[in-house]
Amino acid sequence: MGSDLFGSYAESSCAALFVASISSFGIGHDFTAMSYPLLVSSMGIVVCLITTLFATYLSEIKNVSQIEPSLKRQLLISTVLMTAGIAIVSFFALPSEFTLFNFGANKVVRNWHLFFCVAIGLWAGLVIGYTTEYYTSNAYSPVQDVADSCRTGAATNVIFGLALGYKSVIIPIFAIAIAIYISFSLAAMYGIAVAALGMLSTIATCLAIDAYGPISDNAGGIAEMCGMSHEVRERTDALDAAGNTTAAIGKGFAIGSAALVSLALFGAYVSRAGLETVDVLTPKVFIGLIVGAMLPYWFSAMTMKSVGSAALKMVEEVRRQFNSIPGLMEGTAKPDYATCVKISTDASLKEMIPPGALVLLTPLIAGTFFGVETLAGVLAGSLVSGVQVAISASNTGGAWDNAKKYIEAGASEHAVSLGPKGSDAHKAAVIGDTVGDPLKDTSGPSLNILIKLMAVESLVFAPFFATHGGLIFKLL
Secondary structure: OOHHHHHHHHHHHHHHHHHHHOEHHHHOOOHHHHOHHHHHHHHHHHHHHHHHHHHHHHOOOOOHHHHHHHHHHHHHHHHHHHHHHHHHHHHHHOOOEEEEEEOOEEEEEEHHHHHHHHHHHHHHHHHHHHHHHHHHOOOOHHHHHHHHHHHHOHHHHHHHHHHHHHHOOHHHHHHHHHHHHHHHHHHHHHHHHHHHHHHOOOHHHHHHHHHHHHHHHHHHHHHHHOOOOHHHHHHHHHHHHHHHHHHHHHHHHHHHHHHHHHHHHHHHHHHHOOOOOOOOOOHHHHHHHHHHHHHHHHHHHHHHHHHHHHHHHHHHHHHHHHHHOOOOOOOOOOOOHHHHHHHHHHHHHHOOHHHHHHHHHHHHHHHHHHOHHHHHHHHHHHHHHHHHHHHHHHHHHHHHHHHHHHHHHOOOHHHHHOOOOOOHHHHHHHHHHHHHHHHHHHHHHHHHHHHHHHHHHHHHHHHHHHHHOOHHHHHO
């Protein structure tokens, strides 16, 4: 749970500290100013502790309709409080003026510049979170439209769901683009690194509402297995639907921050590899760019096929048990749980080897055989295409899941008209949900690891690639 957010968090801290080391306060060993990224994170923990009090003590929830607004309010409260917290840290920890050594050119930066960099990242994160919520919550028209499309079968449901996912990319990308432009203009690569940190500074609140989904989902499963009353199941379903949306919000934060972190690491790689500029018009860079843009699709194909093949084995095992264990259908005999658990755990470990190898070997092969410029193209291409694929995948999956929940809950006249559980519309919604699970739970969240890990690995090996890389072009 939340490993993608933790990865972004750790790497944004590393990127900020690395870029800070090549500045006037890094060279002057000003420890407080050097620790600025860590102080921002620490302030985030304090702010998120205060934020939890609002949900638990100050505004208690009385009915089902208040669940989602309350969780959403947590994000807003933590963002507002964190803005004030960043201002305090920026003015007390940083010198009023300092110099960043940016690709050979000195850039004079003031402490309020960095305050704006962190704040723009923080508020861009909120925009991404709220946009994700709009596209994945069944309280709004996008998911209701997807649910409505189930009337004519699974095919239209899939078409509407995919269209929703692609459309949901627009606003987050603009938010990331504005954050990149402003933070880079104010404080170069250091600005982008701290903007990523700003986006993740409310991570504690984000993780709390993210972990909320699986907890309420499992509670619903237990309620159903124990044969508890219909009323209990309705409540757990309402909590679970809110949990699906908050999980999508958490993924939105992780992907947005991964884009900023990767860009900061990319800047660090370019300076460490000794490149003055990366020119897209040179063939060396462009071939890297186009191959890099393909990698997220290759990676997603591997992860989705892994889920499909593991599911196939599981279905075959369940069918075998129904056929071979007498009394299982009637509920008088116990199934063989251990075999099913073994299938899923074996698959999860075994099937991760090829995607992991793809991520780790790509920078090594590109850098060693094609050189630092081609690798710069690969990193830029995978970043640009990976963010789009990841956002659309996680939002499509979340929307399909909540469209199914919307029909099952039957909370409005429209939902009731689509039929109870077992109706044709519900069956179509279940198919959409099944297709969406590998998208939102496997491919989407794992793509930000692809773009970050490749950037980190390239940064580590940059001096080696600069000295010994580009073997193929040396031979030509």
